[in-house]
Amino acid sequence: MAESSVDVLLKGGSGRSARGLLRIIILVTIAAAAVSSRLFSVIRFESIIHEFDPWFNFRATKYLVQNGFYEFWDWFDDRTWHPLGRVTGGTLYPGLMVTSGVIYHVLRFLTIPVDIRNICVLLAPGFSGLTALAMYLLTNEMSSSPSAGLLAAAFMGITPGYISRSVAGSYDNEAIAIFLLVFTFFLWIKAVKIGSIMWGALTALFYGYMVSAWGGYVFITNLIPLHVFVLLCMGRYSSRLYISYTTWYALGTLASMQIPFVGFLPIRNSDHMSALGVFGLLQLVAFAEFVRGFIPGKQFQRLLTASIILTSGLAFVGLVVLTMSGVIAPWSGRFYSLWDTGYAKIHIPIIASVSEHQPTAWPSFFFDLNFLIWLFPAGVYICFRDLKDEHVFVIIYAVLSSYFAGVMVRLMLTLTPIVCVAAALVLSYILDIYLKASPGPVTRGRSNEDPSDGLRSARNPEVGISSYFSKAVTTSALIVYLLMFVAHCTWVTSNAYSSPSVVLASRMPDGSQFIIDDYREAYYWLRQNTPANAKIMSWWDYGYQIGGMADRPTLVDNNTWNNTHIATVGKAMSSREEVSYPILRQHDVDYVLVVFGGLLGYSGDDINKFLWMVRIAEGIWPDEVKERDFFTPKGEYRVDDQATPTMRNSLMYKTSYYNFNKLFPMGQATDRVRGARLPAESPQLSTLEEAFTSENWIIRIYKVKDLDNFGRDHNSAVAFDRGNKRKKATKKKGARVLRSE
């Protein structure tokens, strides 16, 4: 009975529509699973924007919703990078904000009033559902197996490598960019397969959307030309390829140039030159194909060789000349650091200081991708077996992104889709073989070919992969793997990727949850207690959060566009008060904010980041700030009484440890992050005064004093206030200064 009803579902004409329905149901379920697995943080904490960059995106979205699109497009932000300001409308990828803004207005139009914050929080999970669908489409283009697409969609929906950037509240460019990436690739494969202008134009359209959403669009800009180039080298030129590529390149480049931040980069920047080069090459090849029809073979060969040498020579010289003359911008530092992992550390400390830009540690591949990572090579192998145009694409994508994922942690994100595709190809291949209940065709074929000569065991249908036993074993092993994968993904998502990092959670000794909410406490203190125009100086990590949560102007933020300005803050933090104070005055700083984890053992604090500040400042002022001075003669980085005088006199050290010893009995002050016993005496501050310290001392805010009313230096003013009377005039060096008026 049951079998017959299944047969009705799966076979014949009615079976096809039933299968279609089933497929839709499965896909919707996958999308629902993808969305719901990203909601841990909302359930555990609240509907809150996470981390750092999302706070800027959130603020920009609010600006867009309040002021309209044109105001947003021409937005000059005077509340960041004080006093330089930032041409924000022209230096961001507006795709994310515009998407949220459109959703917001559509919902308003449908009379569903939803707070813009909730749209921002839930945008990433929503788009991850779409990513799963796009993944299904992409993988279906690769395989004839019906299950590959569904498996890939399921993998993409829950793999931690993607969840890490798309949990609810992680309102970052990647939230929509990964969907666009996968969907653009799907459209591209479709375009190459069919060779239609429409699909090529759609690819360009979504490529344009991708450009508006994420700087990672360069990956597509280089991957598609590489695909075309490899196909050309394999001798697979076809009019399909010509049509799809030229359509994509022409329209896509025009679309990308509409984004102010990209502007003329596609025709000037070296990162984009491969697309242009392949475009030119494709014209030449097409022309050669055209000429081939008119000229006899031997002469054509000669012509071809000559013209290839000529054009490549010309192109090379042209590229060199244009690069030397500056028409084509040289490769950007971020690009160099992709090839040489040590490059950034030496030349651009600001890039190296970001933890996302560090090389990936190998366990994180297993952590983020679990069993997919070892199915991945097998999937690539399967692509080799059946080497169509689209499989070439998978192979190129796999090779490139594995390299990049090894170089930079954050590029794990671009590796994830192709790993899901490859793993789904393998798994569907295996399942197709092992889940079929009928005896395998292999043995039958053999027996037909060679009925008498084979070994007896080979003739026996009970042995080999066609036996029910081996099928059951393999299938159940795979199911166990799949279940483990699901369990792993859920565990990782819930434990590693669902913390907002604005609110920290820890456990009390009795196991109950203890919420550390110092960041918001301090930011709201700033919001409530300081003038709306009070300038806050902090290290750039907290710039976006201060702008978003405290709504106060900052000196530097996570948009690290001006290295010198960041170095100025670094210098102010790493110098003596006498040096820092004029810098603070010049930049109108009212408050200095530092993050200090010494009481709680919170290791992501400013003292641990301090060496980066020193290095970045040293890059600009090598004579005034020296990294060596912050290390003891033995080469240790210490904060206790062995710390170097430079360290102990630096503003960062003083503001971090000011009055810290008062929490402890005499001489017992201990820094729990660095495990150091601090000096019994608290550092003395003269140009700053403590304004606020949060509950767990994570955030400390200091007010910058005005100049002394009587023209004294701050040290003597503080000494006077403390009651030390001056008996004698302080002897100044040099000849006595006479007044001359």
Added chain:
Amino acid sequence: MRWCSSLLLFGCLAAVNALSSSGNRLLVVLEDAAEKGLYSTLFGDLEARGYNLIFDSPKNEQLSLFELGDRAYDHVLLLPPKSKGFGPSLSPKNLVDFLNNDGNVLLALSGKSTTPSAVSSLLLEFDIHISPDRSSVAVDHFNYDTLSASEKHDVLVLERPGKLRPDTKEFFGGEGILAVPSASPHTLGDTSLLAPILRAPATAYSYNPKEDSGSVEEVFATGSQLALASAMQARNSARFTLLGSVESLQDKWFSATVKAPGGKEVKTANREFAKQLTAWTFKETGVLKVEKIEHHLAKHGLALEDLNPTIYRVKNETVFTIEISEYAHDRYIPFEIPENDALQLEFTMLSPFHRLNLTPIKTTENSTLFSTQFTVPDQHGIFSFRVNYKRPFLTNIEEKHEVTVRHYAHNEYPRSWKISGGWVWIAGLWSVIAGFLAFVVIWLYSEPASAVDGKRKKTQ
């Protein structure tokens, strides 16, 4: 209670008779009430000018400069203490707090008694130095009064001071001769907050009469580096005046006759000088007030909402206007910039992009409008209009108004056809489009004739 009722009384009086721009409650700290008679002319003059004089002794424990955290007096006149200092209520810290709260202090010292160390350390905070022994007198063997100090040479006879510098206003000048008996001289550090009012002649020196003559080898200071009266104006414009000779304020020297060596007998002008000195210290003169500041785009037909915009665009033509009045004794008058001096506007981001002289454009009954017009620099950012006018004897003007200077919006650039250099490209663009259309048309209508005929037949 006493000061309360007197405050009420004089508050009513003040409405008609106030002279100082910052209140009329004047505390006179006098150790010995009997000495009050010595200064009766001075006190009479002050009362006549509308001050409410409150006399108190530093020994009074109830005395406090503050009442519920607020200033209890507007001005303090300190006469030299006899004992070791002014006591706990007038400690250096309290006096500094008083100045920080915009109170004004006139401190008079005397060369006859040793200056207490507390006073000396207070002066050190302001970078005013008195001789280390704290009991020196200014002596001059060429400009002394032959009538009263023919032996000691410690009554200096001086011209009244002129302008401090060619570019400053004169507040202490005038005709007449000053007699400065037994002055405790001081020197000034090199800070811009300090300005000497009355300097000793070039031939004067500091001498300690209590010591033997052996100490002359190391003279504290000589000549015009010695000041006999000096002014310190804090950054909040609170005024502190140090007068080296309290005796010169006494009735006796207001009406005395002096004779310099080889000169004629003349009446002193001490009373005039004392008036100038107290008037300046208690903010009757040299007080500047910014009435209003306006900046806007340079265009006609400004509406009210166009005034003081928070945002400008690069290369905007901008007008800045500041209205300043000066308080002179009993009313505000239009402020006039001294000769050789200029009131300047800075348009600053980190460093000034413009530093422009503000020119007077209009004078009203009691103020002058200074204005300038300039082009906003081609640099976006958060700029500020700054007027930083700090001159000796004038209260500080430090105005800072932040404005944002934005970049060109996308629709503020000239359109492509307005740039003649772009015509080539526009022509190229349209010629390609026209060529393509022409090609399509030709292609469509150049089908083989037979096919065209066939179609025609069909349609017909």
